[in-house]
Amino acid sequence: MEESQDIRPDFATAAGMCLDGRYVDAFEACIKAFGGEPDSPALLDLGLQTLVLRIMVAAPEAHVEALAGRWIAGCRFGNPDIAEVILTDAFRDDPQAYDFFGNFAALSVRLGRGDSAVRLFSHCLGPELPARIERHAIEEKYRDGLDTYDEVFLHDMAVDRFLAFLSPRLEPDGNLDIVDACCGTGLAAPHLRPLARTLAGIDLSASMLERARRRDLYDSLTVGDVVAELEGRVADLVVCCGAANYFRDLAPLGRAVFQCLRPGGLFAFSDFPAPDGVMITTGGSLRYCRGRRTVRDMMSRIGMEEVGCDLGVMYGLPCYLWMFRRPGAAP
Ligand SMILES: C[S@@+](CC[C@H](N)C(=O)[O-])C[C@H]1O[C@@H](n2cnc3c(N)ncnc32)[C@H](O)[C@@H]1O
Numbered sequence: 001m002e003e004s005q006d007i008r009p010d011f012a013t014a015a016g017m018c019l020d021g022r023y024v025d026a027f028e029a030c031i032k033a034f035g036g037e038p039d040s041p042a043l044l045d046l047g048l049q050t051l052v053l054r055i056m057v058a059a060p061e062a063h064v065e066a067l068a069g070r071w072i073a074g075c076r077f078g079n080p081d082i083a084e085v086i087l088t089d090a091f092r093d094d095p096q097a098y099d100f101f102g103n104f105a106a107l108s109v110r111l112g113r114g115d116s117a118v119r120l121f122s123h124c125l126g127p128e129l130p131a132r133i134e135r136h137a138i139e140e141k142y143r144d145g146l147d148t149y150d151e152v153f154l155h156d157m158a159v160d161r162f163l164a165f166l167s168p169r170l171e172p173d174g175n176l177d178i179v180d181a182c183c184g185t186g187l188a189a190p191h192l193r194p195l196a197r198t199l200a201g202i203d204l205s206a207s208m209l210e211r212a213r214r215r216d217l218y219d220s221l222t223v224g225d226v227v228a229e230l231e232g233r234v235a236d237l238v239v240c241c242g243a244a245n246y247f248r249d250l251a252p253l254g255r256a257v258f259q260c261l262r263p264g265g266l267f268a269f270s271d272f273p274a275p276d277g278v279m280i281t282t283g284g285s286l287r288y289c290r291g292r293r294t295v296r297d298m299m300s301r302i303g304m305e306e307v308g309c310d311l312g313v314m315y316g317l318p319c320y321l322w323m324f325r326r327p328g329a330a331p
Contacts, residue, residue: 098283263328
């Protein structure tokens with residue numbers, strides 16, 4: 001107890017630097033606090049380790065590997081595998097460790113350590129699934145966050161990551177009928193419009209859709225539940241960025257998409273990972289998360305063929321990026 005109190009001034013200094021936007025100084029202050037001694041109490045300080053991970057997750061791509069190397073050397077862990085074992089052992093039973101494991105998992109994605117990322121993120125998950133996330137709770141959440149939604153850089157970064165997965169897999173012929181399912185404020189619309197013959201948006205939240213309308217990039221915008229509102233539509237591409245986590249069972253959405261896609265049409269979506277089956281986050285926003293095999297089996301039962309699956313960082317967490325195709329040649 002005494003020992004962990006000793007490092008609080010170091011933590012306060014590093015956290016203060018972060019708040020001032022001095023991330024490099026904050027990183028250096030953390031490394032200094034770790035002290036390079038195997039018995040340094042700072043090594044197993046949850047707040048300090050979470051802070052240093054958060055800085056690495058937000059760092060520019062070109063610096064991530066070097067920063068991670070300095071962190072591992074500064075803590076004398078030896079290598080990332082040992083860091084994972086020591087820190088998981090130290091924090092797995094700590095009820096405050098959600099942010100720590102989320103950031104460690106995201107860093108692991110950035111270091112190309114996908115299996116490790118999914119394993120670490122599993123410590124952010126539990127098996128007791130709520131029957132559903134209520135529609136009014138979703139509407140309320142987005143109404144409350146509306147004014148700042150487009151300013152949160154994590155939202156922009158998520159859409160950029162999604163588009164970096166999507167774009168190379170599409171013909172840039174500008175001739176697709178596209179549905180932006182759960183389109184929110186339409187952050188993806190500027191990227192989708194040049195690919196589209198028609199662009200339709202669907203979302204539960206009338207207030208989010210009102211923001212999307214101001215972009216003047218959609219041919220139509222519909223307020224409603226995406227599964228119901230897909231019925232009767234015809235599309236070449238359906239995208240669903242950042243919303244699969246609201247669905248305990250993704251099969252109704254998968255079937256609705258299958259029905260509306262032309263042969264050869266594509267469905268691209270993001271989905272948070274679980275080791276297997278369906279699990280729920282135990283901190284942060286409530287999110288249903290799914291195993292890769294679970295998604296593959298479900299989509300294959302619906303009749304969709306897999307085109308690609310990546311693991312990226314979205315909303316500061318690891319996230320699968322999926323693309324499936326309705327079999328058949330495009331007419
Ligand atoms: C994180 S936002 C993502 C918005 C947008 N796709 C983007 O990437 O910026 C999730 C959106 O999903 C919408 N949503 C959640 N469940 C939905 C459902 N069943 N039907 C339609 N929209 C839904 C929410 O209202 C919210 O606007």
